[in-house]
Amino acid sequence: MASTPQTSDSHTMAQGEMDLLRFATAGSVDDGKSTLIGRLLLDSKSIFEDQLEAVESTSQSKGYDYTDLALLTDGLRSEREQGITIDVAYRYFATPTRKFIIADTPGHIQYTRNMVTGASTADLGLVLVDARQGLTEQSRRHAVLLSLLRVPHLVLAINKMDLVDWSQEVYEKIHKEFTQFATKLNIPDLEVIPISALQGDNVVNRSENTPWYSGPTLMHHLEHVHVASDRDLVDTRFPVQYVIRPKSDAYHDFRGYAGQVAGGVLKKGDDIVVLPSGMPSKIAKVELFDQEVAEAFPPMSVTVHLEDDVDVSRGDMIARPKNAPKPSQDIDAMICWMTNEPLKPRQKLAIKHTTRTGRAMVKDIQYRLDVNTLHRDQDTKELGLNEIGRVQLRTTVPLLCDPYSKNRTTGSFILIDEVTGVTVGAGMING
Amino acid sequence: MTNTHVDYQLSQLDQLEAESIHIFREVAAEFEKPVLMFSGGKDSIVMLRLAEKAFFPAKLPFPLLQVDTGLDFDEVLSTRDSWVERLGARIIVATIDEAIAAGHVVDDGKTSRNRMQIGTLLGAIEENGFTAAFGGGRRDEEKARAKERVYSHRDDFGQWDPKMQRPELWSLYNGRIHAGEHMRIFPLSNWTELDIWHYIHREQIEIPSIYFAHERDVIERDGMLLSLGPEIQPKGNEQVEKKMVRFRTVGDRTQTGCVESVATDTAAIIDEIAIARVTERGATRGDDRFSEAAMEDRKKEGYF
Ligand SMILES: Nc1nc2c(ncn2[C@@H]2O[C@H](COP(=O)(O)OP(=O)(O)OP(=O)(O)O)[C@@H](O)[C@H]2O)c(=O)[nH]1
Ligand SMILES: [Mg+2]
Numbered sequence: 001m002a003s004t005p006q007t008s009d010s011h012t013m014a015q016g017e018m019d020l021l022r023f024a025t026a027g028s029v030d031d032g033k034s035t036l037i038g039r040l041l042l043d044s045k046s047i048f049e050d051q052l053e054a055v056e057s058t059s060q061s062k063g064y065d066y067t068d069l070a071l072l073t074d075g076l077r078s079e080r081e082q083g084i085t086i087d088v089a090y091r092y093f094a095t096p097t098r099k100f101i102i103a104d105t106p107g108h109i110q111y112t113r114n115m116v117t118g119a120s121t122a123d124l125g126l127v128l129v130d131a132r133q134g135l136t137e138q139s140r141r142h143a144v145l146l147s148l149l150r151v152p153h154l155v156l157a158i159n160k161m162d163l164v165d166w167s168q169e170v171y172e173k174i175h176k177e178f179t180q181f182a183t184k185l186n187i188p189d190l191e192v193i194p195i196s197a198l199q200g201d202n203v204v205n206r207s208e209n210t211p212w213y214s215g216p217t218l219m220h221h222l223e224h225v226h227v228a229s230d231r232d233l234v235d236t237r238f239p240v241q242y243v244i245r246p247k248s249d250a251y252h253d254f255r256g257y258a259g260q261v262a263g264g265v266l267k268k269g270d271d272i273v274v275l276p277s278g279m280p281s282k283i284a285k286v287e288l289f290d291q292e293v294a295e296a297f298p299p300m301s302v303t304v305h306l307e308d309d310v311d312v313s314r315g316d317m318i319a320r321p322k323n324a325p326k327p328s329q330d331i332d333a334m335i336c337w338m339t340n341e342p343l344k345p346r347q348k349l350a351i352k353h354t355t356r357t358g359r360a361m362v363k364d365i366q367y368r369l370d371v372n373t374l375h376r377d378q379d380t381k382e383l384g385l386n387e388i389g390r391v392q393l394r395t396t397v398p399l400l401c402d403p404y405s406k407n408r409t410t411g412s413f414i415l416i417d418e419v420t421g422v423t424v425g426a427g428m429i430n431g
Numbered sequence: 432m433t434n435t436h437v438d439y440q441l442s443q444l445d446q447l448e449a450e451s452i453h454i455f456r457e458v459a460a461e462f463e464k465p466v467l468m469f470s471g472g473k474d475s476i477v478m479l480r481l482a483e484k485a486f487f488p489a490k491l492p493f494p495l496l497q498v499d500t501g502l503d504f505d506e507v508l509s510t511r512d513s514w515v516e517r518l519g520a521r522i523i524v525a526t527i528d529e530a531i532a533a534g535h536v537v538d539d540g541k542t543s544r545n546r547m548q549i550g551t552l553l554g555a556i557e558e559n560g561f562t563a564a565f566g567g568g569r570r571d572e573e574k575a576r577a578k579e580r581v582y583s584h585r586d587d588f589g590q591w592d593p594k595m596q597r598p599e600l601w602s603l604y605n606g607r608i609h610a611g612e613h614m615r616i617f618p619l620s621n622w623t624e625l626d627i628w629h630y631i632h633r634e635q636i637e638i639p640s641i642y643f644a645h646e647r648d649v650i651e652r653d654g655m656l657l658s659l660g661p662e663i664q665p666k667g668n669e670q671v672e673k674k675m676v677r678f679r680t681v682g683d684r685t686q687t688g689c690v691e692s693v694a695t696d697t698a699a700i701i702d703e704i705a706i707a708r709v710t711e712r713g714a715t716r717g718d719d720r721f722s723e724a725a726m727e728d729r730k731k732e733g734y735f
Binding site: 017018019020072073074075076078086087088089090091092094099101113114116117120121231233241242244245246247248250251254258259260265288289290295297299300301303314338350352353354355408409412413414416421422423426 | 439441442443444445446449450459483484488490570573574577578593594597598600601603607608626
């Protein structure tokens with residue numbers, strides 16, 4: 001016997017209606033990222049007893065004086081052995097108004113690609129610095145990456161304030177140094193918070209040790225930062241992912257174009273154009289499962305029906321006749337290189353952009369970006385592991401793309417090594 | 432017609448749904464031979480629901496694969512049958528006993544059925560030539576799972592190498608594999624236990640009745656409540672008691688404990704879970720309790 005009993009309401013039902021904030025940690029090794037996430041989870045009461053007991057007993061058996069909260073997210077055996085984060089850990093918690101998806105990323109330079117993985121989908125970047133050390137090359141590199149990835153909100157958490165006597169002077173100095181560096185980056189929203197991840201100051205609870213600080217606690221900021229405005233609701237972009245053709249008697253003539261809205265709003269009656277063919281049509285209806293919906297907007301996954309029997313397949317894009325990306329085979333992009341073998345001119349790779357896959361050749365490496373000085377080094381003709389540079393590509397198929405600054409979905413691509421099949425580069429289109 | 436929100440806001444549950452549907456369609460479009468690993472538990476049922484939505488009104492473009500431990504709860508099997516019939520899906524059932532007969536796994540009398548599922552599963556994937564296998568794993572379940580990509584690459588031996596995971600950026604998934612390898616796909620990666628229950632509630636999804644509180648003969652062993660049955664009989668001075676219980680996960684009968692509960696509907700379960708102090712696996716899964724890295728080790732070998 002199977003069943004789903006229901007009652008009409010419950011006081012916790014609001015959970016399904018909350019909004020979502022994705023954030024990623026960043027910063028050098030040992031700046032306290034994992035400890036901070038452990039602290040956030042603990043103080044927001046999101047840790048279960050068996051989880052806390054497990055890290056308490058591990059901390060004891062390792063002979064630590066305190067419970068190592070980093071063990072809550074450092075889940076791999078080698079991470080616990082080495083006391084560092086190797087790969088992103090995803091953790092979840094919710095307050096009454098918001099659900100949070102946290103990507104706790106590694107600080108070690110060797111694992112930068114994993115940091116980029118965690119940051120690529122983030123709405124907010126949380127950069128930690130050790131108050132004793134101030135900005136390091138790695139904190140700068142991560143700030144540059146966050147700004148290139150267009151993570152719209154940034155928090156600089158100055159950590160380990162307990163080890164610098166809660167000095168306002170130290171706080172001000174790092175604050176100033178970072179703000180100066182940040183003027184050269186694209187950071188629309190910055191908050192600088194003095195904390196102690198270990199002791200919990202200004203994380204969830206306001207600290208008595210920093211009477212000179214009047215800004216929000218980290219948690220307060222995370223709960224209130226406004227993320228809704230970060231989406232593009234103007235430029236309609238619908239990459240076709242899958243064509244649904246049931247081939248059944250009941251749905252004989254059904255032909256739906258399935259995909260996730262990447263930009264703008266789609267509704268019945270809209271004039272559209274199918275790219276790259278340029279064939280015009282009109283939207284007959286938009287469906288989500290067995291329901292017709294009035295409008296579809298990012299990031300909804302829907303099925304679109306057109307009025308005309310035009311040829312549409314995976315990799316095509318539906319846009320508006322007067323507002324459509326121009327198909328292009330010459331791509332100018334910032335590339336973050338993620339494998340040991342350097343990227344070189346004339347190199348050939350597979351490229352995946354929205355639902356399109358093709359091949360690409362490197363035509364030119366224009367410059368390599370020095371993450372410390374933001375200097376553009378035009379003499380190097382290669383990009384090494386974890387380096388970032390401006391690259392010109394020629395693709396075998398036209399890409400239907402926008403500048404990354406306009407749309408994170410239609411402006412991004414990945415590069416894949418054709419022999420190993422591994423993802424080796426992340427690209428953000430310029431323009 | 433459903434009216435969407437005037438402010439173009441999608442609730443977090445709708446965002447999770449949209450992300451999962453995107454993953455299903457991406458895999459169906461890019462992989463030659465996908466399969467959905469179906470355990471009959473709530474997570475794999477939610478997966479099935481999302482797959483149903485992703486391809487509606489077409490049938491699922493892939494079969495289901497179930498590893499039958501021979502120790503599955505009857506209620507779980509009957510819910511499975513009802514789903515399979517309603518969706519008109521194709522299901523392949525791989526049994527541990529067949530896998531033992533075929534030499535994919537060895538029964539040494541010490542290994543739990545749960546561990547023998549690994550060999551059975553890998554045998555079935557290889558035999559059928561599946562190139563992608565959907566799993567219902569969630570990152571909030573356990574700290575090793577918290578580290579896994581949505582597309583999780585498996586080598587020739589079906590193993591996961593946690594130190595060599597491919598970067599995974601934006602929603603651009605890389606499905607390239609070599610012959611003999613396959614990809615595990617986790618469409619529920621970002622769902623929490625609470626999200627799953629909210630979704631079951633909202634969508635009125637049919638799940639096995641043992642998830643709801645009912646009266647059952649149980650004994651307490653190693654701090655877990657186990658249901659009395661052919662394999663579980665009182666030892667020493669263990670007492671058989673009649674209690675109102677429900678299951679938070681449904682693994683095999685001998686490994687899965689239940690919790691005391693009065694929640695007889697989804698809303699009441701949501702209320703109970705919202706204030707639960709112990710993880711679902713910590714509370715009820717004997718197989719995860721042996722060591723700190725129990726899950727990581729099983730995952731490396733090719734567990735779900
Ligand atoms: N005194 C003090 N120590 C801290 C604080 N935050 C973190 N630590 C310690 O700093 C060390 C490193 O902390 P982690 O959280 O592992 O650092 P991480 O940034 O996650 O390091 P990676 O992930 O390897 O880059 C640990 O020993 C922490 O206990 C703090 O606020 N005050
Ligand atoms: Mg860490």
